[in-house]
Amino acid sequence: MSGAGAGATGSGANGAGGAPRDPAALAAALADRAYLADDGLATALHLALHLGRPLLLEGDAGVGKTEAAKALASVLGAELVRLQCHEGIDRSQALYAWDHARQLLHLRVTEASGDDPDEASLYAERFLLERPLLRALRGGRAVVLLIDEVDRADEEFEAFLLEVLSDFQVSIPELGTVRADEPPVVVLTSNRSRELSDALKRRCLYHWIDLPDAEREARIVALRAPDVPADVVGLVTEVVARLRALDLYKPPGPAETVDWARVLASLDGGASTGASAGAGAGAGTGTGTGANTDPGARDRRLGLLAEALGVVVKDHEDLERVRAALGPHLGG
């Protein structure tokens, strides 16, 4: 149950172990993990590392709230422990539970062998099911705890969470108190489906992740999808920027831009311009639409993007608005 443990299988080269010295170094290390953090986010993550306070990340869907925590764990060489919140989540799903089936089995075996059942042996460590919060408390500094979509949990659970995040200790009646020697790094994300309690918010550092501008987004796409040719990246981010300017109900996020770029690259596939694909990983990819000399290529690609519009626009009214504003081939 304890989340997707993305191990520290970083791409080597970067100095593993130990936190980066300052926000700029952290941002560079994150970029090595294909995560681009702006100054504000880098500062926020850096402070979360050093002030021992949880970091609350908010922002539109798809801006990379969850990815930020994953990338941070990778930079620190720490284990990512993820607690996905949902309606009705409770202590037994978040903290610990006893493995009743094995306890019963143990009882039967003890009885069968004629011994007296012993309660202490029943609540031994081996019957304890460790859930994400307990795992994080025990892991301490070796863990980045991601509490995802905390706004989905009920308010009672939020109060319990506040308790854990304040003291970094819990008591398990049968086992005693578990305390983190050094508190783990904690990142919370919320989609603002409801207001979190003031107490929890004030306990946290806070950062709002904005949608990136076209130039940053081009760099994000280049990092996330290194196989996509630079001129495709430029075209896609240009069109996405135009879509965002249309005041849609659901503007596309960077995750969707990356998908769209991948889709276009594969649809465009064998046809022409295979050449630039090789060195695509370079960081400073400009919006080089001029790179492609074939004037028909741009129109063909716009047509392909129009066909795959559903990758980035997922609302019927928005689709109509886009078609009205940009024309059926997104050329406008």
Added chain:
Amino acid sequence: MAEPTDPATAWTLAVARRLRADGVVVTAGQVLACVRGLRLLDAATDAPLRRRVGRVTLVSDPAGLAAFDRLGDLAGPPPRPLPPVAVPSRPDAGGLDAAVDRPGAPAAPDASLVAGRHASARERLRTRRFDALGPGERAAVQRALAELRVTTPRRRSRRRRPSRRGELDLGRSLDRAVAGLGEVIDPVLRAPDLRRRPLVVVLDVSGSMAPAARALLGFALAARRTAGGRDRAAVEVFAFGSRLTRLTRLLDRRDPDAALVAAASAVVDWDGGTRIGASLDALVREHGPRGVLRGAVVVVCSDGLERGDPALLGRAAGALRRRCHRLIWVTPLAGDDAFAPTQRGLAAALAHVDVLLPGHDLASVEELARAVGRAVAPAPRRAYAP
């Protein structure tokens, strides 16, 4: 505590003071975090960096971020204190504030209430138009609204509760079995928990609508009180004139009178003209993605006198309808027998409305309370359809 001459502390305290002056709550813990952050990064004199540190540590929501960004040049001298916000009050029949009977202020005795027998006075009050109420009657109407029970239909939740029938709760059953040294004597059952659907009340507070808006604000307060506990948070209230404002947080105050005054001062655009379409559009855009509308019963109270584009109102009403469980439109105009939805705005919106109700007197608000609680929407009232 650090000495005040330390630049990190001095800067932090100055910023916190100015944020608080802007209505942002900044706790001592947040101030401390900021000072520690500044020292950690040696940022006390580095303007862009210390700004970033302050932004992360001192505020905790988008409203706070906006306030922080409004501070402008943080190195500059503190701004002059703002003059107290004047709440524009209208002559009578006007703003919400004008209508609140302040405790202690002698309510003018109303002839119709004093003269009649008690029961019949109550009955008369039920059908008295909101825009024709005397001050004493207003208080009586608010008291009557306070006693109203407003509940939304229930929906099944993902949460499960112990129950006398339902599926086997294996975990709890085995837990008991372990306590009983291995005998499963007493299985525990569980069933889906039932929660109330969210209620969203959207009030037009432009001049002519104010009396009805006031009554429906009382209605929303009653809904919050009736819901109580964990369902309380599921009642949201918005107001609009020329723009949309969320009132929900203001309603958390104990005293409903204070809530009315607070609401009046929050919606300062009394005379900006009514832009219903743009306001509903803002509701869908800004609050829809947060899930405020999902599965909710939405009550819009407006006369449909649109200053903007009726086509936008039609589109916004359609978008709203598709995002909620049920859309109820309340208009005091429908209290007239001769009513027909000829206002172009209202006609555009009605195509998307499940229920159209009058909202001109106490009796009609009681009918609204019943409509909100009904599990299945009645067929749209085609009599009014354009």
